[in-house]
Amino acid sequence: PKPPAPKPAPAKPSGGGGPVASGPQENTIRIDTVRLDMVLNLSGEIGLTKNRLTTLRTEILQGNRDGNTLRSLDEAISQLDLLVGDLQNAVMKTRMQPIGRLFQKYPRLARDLARQLGKEVELVLSGEETELDKTMIEDLNDPLVHLVRNAVDHGIESPEDRIASGKKPQALVQLTAEQVGDHILIEITDDGKGMNPDALRRKAIEKGLIDQETANSLDEKQCLQLIFLPGFSTKDQISSVSGRGVGMDVVRTNIQKLNGRIDISSVPGEGTRISISLPLTLAILPVLVVRACNQPFAVPLAMVREIITIDGSAIQEVSGKPTIVVRDEILPLKTLAGLLGWEPTQKPYFGVLMQSAEKSFILAIDSFVGRDDVVIKPLQNIRPKGVAGATLSGDGSVVLVLDMEDLLASSESNNIQTRTTDMIAT
Numbered sequence: 001p002k003p004p005a006p007k008p009a010p011a012k013p014s015g016g017g018g019p020v021a022s023g024p025q026e027n028t029i030r031i032d033t034v035r036l037d038m039v040l041n042l043s044g045e046i047g048l049t050k051n052r053l054t055t056l057r058t059e060i061l062q063g064n065r066d067g068n069t070l071r072s073l074d075e076a077i078s079q080l081d082l083l084v085g086d087l088q089n090a091v092m093k094t095r096m097q098p099i100g101r102l103f104q105k106y107p108r109l110a111r112d113l114a115r116q117l118g119k120e121v122e123l124v125l126s127g128e129e130t131e132l133d134k135t136m137i138e139d140l141n142d143p144l145v146h147l148v149r150n151a152v153d154h155g156i157e158s159p160e161d162r163i164a165s166g167k168k169p170q171a172l173v174q175l176t177a178e179q180v181g182d183h184i185l186i187e188i189t190d191d192g193k194g195m196n197p198d199a200l201r202r203k204a205i206e207k208g209l210i211d212q213e214t215a216n217s218l219d220e221k222q223c224l225q226l227i228f229l230p231g232f233s234t235k236d237q238i239s240s241v242s243g244r245g246v247g248m249d250v251v252r253t254n255i256q257k258l259n260g261r262i263d264i265s266s267v268p269g270e271g272t273r274i275s276i277s278l279p280l281t282l283a284i285l286p287v288l289v290v291r292a293c294n295q296p297f298a299v300p301l302a303m304v305r306e307i308i309t310i311d312g313s314a315i316q317e318v319s320g321k322p323t324i325v326v327r328d329e330i331l332p333l334k335t336l337a338g339l340l341g342w343e344p345t346q347k348p349y350f351g352v353l354m355q356s357a358e359k360s361f362i363l364a365i366d367s368f369v370g371r372d373d374v375v376i377k378p379l380q381n382i383r384p385k386g387v388a389g390a391t392l393s394g395d396g397s398v399v400l401v402l403d404m405e406d407l408l409a410s411s412e413s414n415n416i417q418t419r420t421t422d423m424i425a426t
Contacts, residue, residue, distance in 0.1 A: 029094075029095065029097070029134055031094045035090065035093050035094050036094065038090045038093075039087065039090045039091060039094065042083060042086055042087040042090055043087070045083050046080065046083050046084065046087065049076055049079050049080045049083060050080075052072075052076045053073075053076050053077070053080070056069060056072055056073045056076060060073070088284060092133075092280070092281050092284065093131075095133050095134050095135070095281065096131035096132065096133060096134070096280075096281075097131060097132065097133075097134045097137055098128060098129050098130065098131055099127070099128060099130050099131070099132050099137060099140075099177045099184075099186075100125075100128025100129060101137065102137050102140060102141060102144065103125045103128050103175060103177070104125075104128070106123055106125070106144065106145070106148050106175060107123045107125070109145065109148055109149070110123040110148055110151075110152050110173060111123070113149055113152045113153065114152050114156070117152065117153065118158060118159075119152065119156050119157075119158060119159065119171065120159050120169050120170040120171060121152050121156055121170070121171045121172075121173055122170055122171070122172055122173070123148070123173045123174075123175060124172060124173070124174045124175070125174075125175050125176075126174070126175075126176045126177075127176050127177035127178045128177070130177040130178055130179055130184060131179075132177075132184050132278070132280065133280065133281040133282060135282065136258055136278060136281075136282065139254065139257070139258055140186075140258070140278075142254060143250075143251040143254045143255055143276075144175075144186075144188075146247065146248075146250070146251050147188045147251060147274055148173070148175065148188065150247070150248070151173045151188055151190040151192070151272070152173065154192075155173075155190040155192035155193065155194075155271065155272050156171040156173070156190060156192040156193075157171070157192055157193050161193075165269065167191070171190065171191055171192060172190070172191050173188065173189070173190045174187070174188070174189045174190075175187075175188050176189075179280070180277075182279065182280055182286070183277050183278060183279060183280065183302070184277070184278045184279075184280060185275060185276070185277055186275070186276040186278070187273060187274065187275050187276070188273070188274045189271065189272070189273045189274075190271050190272055191270065191271040192271050192272065193268070193269060193271075194266045194267050194268040194269055194270050194271055194272055195224060195227075195266040195268065195272055196268050197218075197220040197223035197224060198223070200223050200224065200226045200227065201215045201218060201223050201226065203226075203232070204226045204229060204232060207231060207232065207233075209226070209229045209231060209232060210226070210229075221265075224264045224265070224266055225264070227247075227248045227264070228248050228249050228251075228252045228262075229249060230249040231249075232247070232248065232249070233247060255276055255278070256405050258278055258279075258282065259278070259279050259282065259285065259300055259302060260276055260277055260278040260279070261276070261277045261302070261355075262274065262275070262276050262277075263275045263277075277302075279302060284373050284374070284375055285298075285300060285301075285373070285374055285375075285376055285401065286300070286301040286302070286371065286372075286373050287299060287300060287301055287371070287372055287373075287374050287391075287401065288301050288304050288352065288368060288370070288371055288372075289368065289369035289370060289371075289372055289393070289399060290336065290350075290352065290363075290365040290366075290367070290368045290369065291365060291366045291367045291368065291369065292335075292336040292337050292340070292342075292344075292348075292365050292366050293337050293340075293342050293343075293344065293345045293366070294345060294366075295400075296369060296393060296397065296399045297336065297399065297400050297401075297402050298372070298374060298391065298399050298400070298401045298402065299352065299354070299363070299401075299402050299404060300401075300404070301371060303354045303355055303404060304352055304353070304354060305353040305354065305355055305360075306352075306353045307350060307351070307352055307353070307368065308324075308326065308350070308351045308353060308362070309349060309350060309351070310324070310333075310348055310349060310350060310351045310362075310364055312347075315333060318330065321333075324351065324362055326353060326362070329360070331353065331360055331361055331362050332361045332362070333351070333361070333362045333364055334361055334362070334363055334364065334408075335348055335363075335364040335365075336348075336363055336364065336365050339363075339386065339407045339408070340386070340407070345366070346366055348364035348365055348366055349366065349367065350364070350365050350366070350367060350368060351363065351364050351365070352365060352368070354404065359408070361408075369393075372393075374391035374399070374401065375391060376388060376389035376390070376391055376401050377389055377390055377391060384400075385406060385407070386402055386403055386404075386406045386407035387400050387401070387402060387403060387406075388401045388402065388403040388406075389401050
């Protein structure tokens with residue numbers, strides 16, 4: 001008898017023609033067996049080192065604490081340290097996928113949109129073999145789709161305008177990826193009309209997003225950052241492509257969720273470059289462990305530029321807020337105790353110069369412990385403001401990993417800095 005025919009799989013809802021990303025995420029992954037073998041071998045090596053440590057522990061408990069035993073213990077722990085580091089890297093690599101899986105969708109997207117808008121555009125890809133954590137690749141799809149569409153719609157001129165300005169009628173948009181240290185750099189570059197900082201400033205005032213006084217204080221780089229404001233759009237007419245006021249602010253929010261940064265540079269008449277810097281993985285996070293109010297906290301190392309000492313006499317008030325000048329740059333001073341809404345226990349002695357999206361500021365802390373690589377554990381059933389999760393320090397104590405963007409947003413809405421900044425200045 002014939003085996004029963006397999007039942008047809010239930011049809012998935014199409015979502016009304018929306019993007020594929022709106023469906024359920026794929027929970028399986030294809031892994032090269034070489035990578036799995038590496039994980040298996042390292043697991044075996046760690047098992048052997050564990051056996052060695054167990055033997056040494058027995059010897060020490062029996063009173064054998066001579067120089068040779070302690071030296072063997074030190075060597076075994078050093079060996080375990082190396083093996084665990086190698087195992088973490090090997091496991092991380094099993095989650096890595098080439099970013100080309102994502103990039104290959106975009107040339108057709110750019111071509112179809114250009115045809116719809118009456119433009120000529122070629123999208124050139126490079127660095128497709130660059131590998132990134134699988135979950136991050138899925139979360140990058142929507143921001144990259146938006147940036148490619150933006151380049152074609154906003155950045156590129158019509159063929160007639162390009163010829164009039166001495167350019168080839170066909171525009172070039174480049175999408176590149178490369179690994180730089182422990183980060184991935186993704187860039188979208190176009191040779192279009194670029195962005196005029198003064199025009200962006202005027203548009204932001206028109207839409208009521210900033211006032212005239214704020215606008216006058218912005219330099220050219222800060223004017224380019226205005227496109228990340230919620231509701232900002234340079235288009236006056238709403239179309240199926242743009243002008244709906246939902247845009248770059250959503251892109252930036254999605255990149256920040258991946259602990260990444262997005263930067264923009266543009267030359268009027270020559271083009272625009274948007275750079276996205278992302279950590280290789282979200283599984284292991286490099287952090288700087290600092291102390292405030294006798295508690296340890298971890299801040300993402302990607303945001304840290306340098307550590308400085310705080311001298312009360314160097315603090316100046318600008319518009320009623322404390323600032324410090326670092327190499328001719330006026331930076332706002334925010335205390336960690338103040339951001340948390342806690343009463344300070346002592347005068348902060350150190351400042352961490354931090355770069356958060358387009359903002360730079362100095363975070364005042366009591367002291368710092370040092371750099372560490374941590375595995376973040378989410379806090380079950382609770383999500384305190386400004387806390388991304390928790391990890392364990394070497395001595396077994398719980399260290400909260402801070403979500404600086406969340407902390408800054410909540411402090412701006414609740415002005416809780418006054419008591420702590422008064423304390424620094426005195």
